[in-house]
Amino acid sequence: MGVRSMLLAGADERDLTKLSEYRAIGGYEQVPKARAMSPDDLIAELQAATLRGRGGAGFPMGRKASLIDRKSPKPKYLVVNADESEPGAFKDREVMARAPHRLLEGCLIAAHAIESNDVFIYIRGEYLTEYEILAKAVEDARKAGIFGETNVTVYRGAGAYICGEETALLDSLEGRRGQPRPRPPFPPIQGLYAAPTQINNVCTIATVPAIIELGAERFREIGTPGSPGTVIFSVSGNVEKPGNYELELGTSMRELIYTHAGGITGGRQLKAVIPGGSSVPVLTPRQIDVPLDYDSLGAIGTFFGAASLIVIDDRCCLVQLALRSTKFYMHESCGKCTPCREGTRWMVQILEKLERGDGELSDLDLLGSVGSRILGKSLCALGDFAVYPVASYLEKFRAEFAAHVEQGGCPFGGESSVEGIFAPSDQHTHSPVAQVPA
Amino acid sequence: MNAATDELTKQVRKLAGQFPDSRSATIPALRLAQEHNDGWLDSESFEWVGDALGLTPAYCQAVASFYDMFHLAPVGRHSIEVCTNLSCALSGAQQVVDAFESELGVPPGETTEDGEVTFRTVECLGGCGYATVVSVDNRYRQFVKAEDVPSIVEGVRGG
Numbered sequence: 361m362g363v364r365s366m367l368l369a370g371a372d373e374r375d376l377t378k379l380s381e382y383r384a385i386g387g388y389e390q391v392p393k394a395r396a397m398s399p400d401d402l403i404a405e406l407q408a409a410t411l412r413g414r415g416g417a418g419f420p421m422g423r424k425a426s427l428i429d430r431k432s433p434k435p436k437y438l439v440v441n442a443d444e445s446e447p448g449a450f451k452d453r454e455v456m457a458r459a460p461h462r463l464l465e466g467c468l469i470a471a472h473a474i475e476s477n478d479v480f481i482y483i484r485g486e487y488l489t490e491y492e493i494l495a496k497a498v499e500d501a502r503k504a505g506i507f508g509e510t511n512v513t514v515y516r517g518a519g520a521y522i523c524g525e526e527t528a529l530l531d532s533l534e535g536r537r538g539q540p541r542p543r544p545p546f547p548p549i550q551g552l553y554a555a556p557t558q559i560n561n562v563c564t565i566a567t568v569p570a571i572i573e574l575g576a577e578r579f580r581e582i583g584t585p586g587s588p589g590t591v592i593f594s595v596s597g598n599v600e601k602p603g604n605y606e607l608e609l610g611t612s613m614r615e616l617i618y619t620h621a622g623g624i625t626g627g628r629q630l631k632a633v634i635p636g637g638s639s640v641p642v643l644t645p646r647q648i649d650v651p652l653d654y655d656s657l658g659a660i661g662t663f664f665g666a667a668s669l670i671v672i673d674d675r676c677c678l679v680q681l682a683l684r685s686t687k688f689y690m691h692e693s694c695g696k697c698t699p700c701r702e703g704t705r706w707m708v709q710i711l712e713k714l715e716r717g718d719g720e721l722s723d724l725d726l727l728g729s730v731g732s733r734i735l736g737k738s739l740c741a742l743g744d745f746a747v748y749p750v751a752s753y754l755e756k757f758r759a760e761f762a763a764h765v766e767q768g769g770c771p772f773g774g775e776s777s778v779e780g781i782f783a784p785s786d787q788h789t790h791s792p793v794a795q796v797p798a
Numbered sequence: 799m800n801a802a803t804d805e806l807t808k809q810v811r812k813l814a815g816q817f818p819d820s821r822s823a824t825i826p827a828l829r830l831a832q833e834h835n836d837g838w839l840d841s842e843s844f845e846w847v848g849d850a851l852g853l854t855p856a857y858c859q860a861v862a863s864f865y866d867m868f869h870l871a872p873v874g875r876h877s878i879e880v881c882t883n884l885s886c887a888l889s890g891a892q893q894v895v896d897a898f899e900s901e902l903g904v905p906p907g908e909t910t911e912d913g914e915v916t917f918r919t920v921e922c923l924g925g926c927g928y929a930t931v932v933s934v935d936n937r938y939r940q941f942v943k944a945e946d947v948p949s950i951v952e953g954v955r956g957g
Contacts, residue, residue, distance in 0.1 A: 447883040447922040485867045488936045519866030535824030537864040596885035596926035603927040778887040
């Protein structure tokens with residue numbers, strides 16, 4: 361377990377944004393190899409590799425490909441989800457900025473597997489620099505004749521977290537408001553333009569060339585049996601050396617935080633770690649001796665998610681952090697499903713009341729009960745993402761929430777590291793906002 | 799919108815032809831309209847995009863209003879956006895916001911009196927390991943501290 365470059369291999373030594381440099385390290389050599397295979401054999405190889413989706417859900421990539429209705433008379437589409445917006449995640453951005461051709465090579469292989477000639481890469485609008493790098497890589501590879509019959513279109517989003525949700529992304533790509541669709545039908549049967557569609561995260565697709573190069577069997581020797589391969593871990597918050605670290609799956613969380621990321625800033629005490637991006641349940645310092653893989657994190661009640669660790673030291677008030685997190689999900693709720701749209705607003709109001717010192721102990725139960733009425737009750741998981749962290753803060757740091765009630769205000773007395781935290785200034789002002797009954 | 803609109807319409811129709819369904823060109827077309835209308839979308843913009851794509855202006859407005867990067871009211875010539883989500887907040891984004899507010903003389907969400915700079919606080923920009931992230935005219939500045947703010951503002955105003 362430990363450091364191993366796969367997604368970013370060669371990027372420290374060479375400028376892999378240049379086609380010639382990428383080719384010099386064997387780039388695009390897996391495309392003819394994959395194209396020489398039948399789609400059935402290629403899908404079998406991808407399934408054997410058991411590569412799990414890097415976007416957050418961890419669904420096996422090869423299995424997803426096998427679900428595509430390849431007999432459909434309609435075109436098949438491959439869509440790459442580059443709408444990276446989960447707070448804490450910045451790995452896809454690095455792959456696109458430093459190894460864009462590896463992503464494109466993965467696209468060509470994955471497209472062949474599902475008999476698709478049309479690839480769309482949906483990149484979040486804020487990533488303008490990365491869009492330009494990727495668009496140039498597409499142009500260079502196309503001119504060099506690498507794409508063959510395959511069309512690759514890079515599509516810029518326009519600022520909406522929810523478009524990272526796969527069906528919302530499809531609606532956005534179709535020129536609509538990005539709101540999730542009811543399922544079934546699932547995208548492999550009816551996705552983009554109602555045609556069979558495979559949707560994968562940037563890092564998932566960028567791992568595909570390595571699978572073809574090594575073969576499924578050797579690929580599975582990297583990482584853990586249940587979670588093979590490497591992952592780029594995004595580490596942020598109160599650590600000495602925040603940044604991206606590509607490591608084998610199964611590396612210990614303690615090693616990542618204390619060895620690679622240099623430990624807690626200024627030698628302070630660790631208070632909590634959010635392991636997979638802001639939407640997943642938080643861990644306490646006693647829980648960090650855990651291998652970083654899908655199953656191990658699942659076993660301790662959280663999620664591997666987007667492999668994005670937010671490290672929090674003892675200066676942070678968790679009621680404030682919960683409030684900031686919930687304001688984000690409230691802002692990003694697309695408004696389609698009532699439990700998420702209204703529930704996140706209720707949660708914000710209760711947390712504001714607690715932070716002001718106007719809360720009662722019964723508000724802690726009310727917060728939990730509002731959360732339980734959001735969980736699993738909407739078309740997509742955004743509402744759940746608002747609830748998971750807050751419910752876990754409440755469970756693991758209940759005394760801190762209760763202290764806000766007992767002391768009639770924030771026990772940090774204005775000294776919390778996230779004191780005064782802002783909601784976005786374009787916060788949608790819906791009028792009237794439903795108030796939590798007194 | 800003005801005489802240049804014909805050329806823009808051509809561009810949008812070409813864009814529309816690149817997708818299996820021309821509706822997919824809505825977001826790129828709105829972006830183009832915004833760029834040519836001093837950074838925001840007015841009712842004429844929606845009429846123009848609608849005409850070019852065979853959609854109603856109301857549809858175009860409905861799409862635009864969904865996305866944070868489309869502006870439905872006038873904005874300054876430049877934009878300064880400070881990320882205040884968790885990782886940046888943990889790393890002192892609030893001090894950066896305060897510094898911009900004092901340097902620009904307007905709170906987040908507003909444009910300076912001279913119409914030069916629109917200052918906003920925004921959600922996660924995807925630079926969490928390089929906090930605090932500030933997007934200046936859509937280009938990221940990373941590891942920004944309060945003391946960097948005066949020179950950023952000076953650079954924007956001079957640019």
